[in-house]
Amino acid sequence: MIEMKDVYKTYPNGVIALNGISVRIKQGEFVYVVGPSGAGKSTFIKMMYREEKPTSGSIMVNGVNLAKMKDSRVPLLRRHIGVVFQDFKLLPKLTVYENVAFALEVIEESPKVIKKKVMEVLDLVGLKHKARFYPNELSGGEQQRVSIARSIVNSPKIVIADEPTGNLDPENSWGIMELFETINDRGTTIVMATHNREIVNTIKKRVIAIEGGKIVRDEVRGEYGYEN
């Protein structure tokens, strides 16, 4: 569960990114975060895995207040949160298998467990047969599947995605969305910032719209609501 209360964020250069945000996202929810560029979407999302600290206010994630969390505890938090980006963030010199295993290696999981878990998630994202491929041998959609596999290999309670379909063609985008729905069906909370109007209007979920650092709309089964 994620709960923000009166969260403000002012960057050192004076930019006010968040201007009093309070929101509650229950375990197992699927949430779109929409809004124009520069409205504070990214900052909002970064708050949840503590890439940014709030200037004031509290952010509870899985019962811990991230605003007061010590830096040394952040790695432990990240092990319970999967993060997916627009640019995939895969390591080009590692194979698909190694890229996913990397997430388990750095938390010092045993090789046996790593093998089992990695093959499971590669199966889930439908890339088991491409485990030995390198990222540049895959399509954009497939690369994003690898990065999703990496984000869920730790079985996190929450997956946060920052425009995961931003670099993909429509066909691949739908595939990725299907995958997110599958993950969501297993009880994982999904928070996804997006600019994709068609997806938001077709796969109806809760929509949180942010403008000028404030939540201007929060609807269950909402619409995208912007022209672009």
Next chain:
Amino acid sequence: MRINTLRRHMRESVKSLGRNGWMTFASISAVTVTLLLVGVFLVIMMNMNHFANKIESDVEIRVYIDVTANEKEKQALKAQIEAVPGVKDVQYSSKEQELQNLIKSFGEEGASFRLFEQDNPLSDVYVVKAAKPEDTGKIAKKIETFKFAHKVKYGQGQVEKLFKTLRVARNVGIGLIVGLLFTAMFLISNTIKITIFARRREIEIMRLVGATNGFIRWPFFLEGLWLGVVGAIVPIALISFVYYNLYTFLKPKVTVPFLQLLPVDPFMWQISAILLVLGACIGVWGSMMSVRKFLKV
């Protein structure tokens, strides 16, 4: 830490050395040059110290006893000298012994002094040794004030000059060494910085998936260690080789006891250990300096 993790860190650190070939070469060269100079200084300084200690322990005060002193007064003078703080040892040497020594020290020509055996013009002498050679001057001045101490000699001025020269040489050497060490450290820290830059994407992902800072730091720590240790190998080999040959070459030629070089066996091991540890320390320190800055959020 798991064995697998350690193996992973090892692999990563070695890979990174290869990837940044030229910078690796530059840092190792910097360590090599530094340690070579440090090593040469150390060898010279430690030998100079060795000579100095030998000379120092040879420094003695000769107290010429007034010819008018009788047996009792001589004893009193001895007791007085022994009571001076810092005096380690007082030896009596009669004027007959002094003459014999003199004759011996002149070798063949010494025979002409035999004439004096009938009417010895020399004085009886107390040979005084100080516990700390630096105190020699002070003790000598004190003894001069005693009755029946006719004359006091200890190579006035020369002893002080020797100590002063040694002190200056030591300080200059230490200053140079510290400067060199810092230079090497900064070069290593720069190399690691470039390494980190090349791997910043990897680090970013590591942080995202929950690697601790300690885990991220390990490969860089090892990389610094390798740079330092590998950089120490050439200086150790070169200095040992040259010193060994110098030692075996000079040993039969130098007969003056206090000019003997320190023996190769323990000395070269000590120098090698010092250089190795120094190399490791500057390597690790340099790498930790640059990683610390990078890992600060």
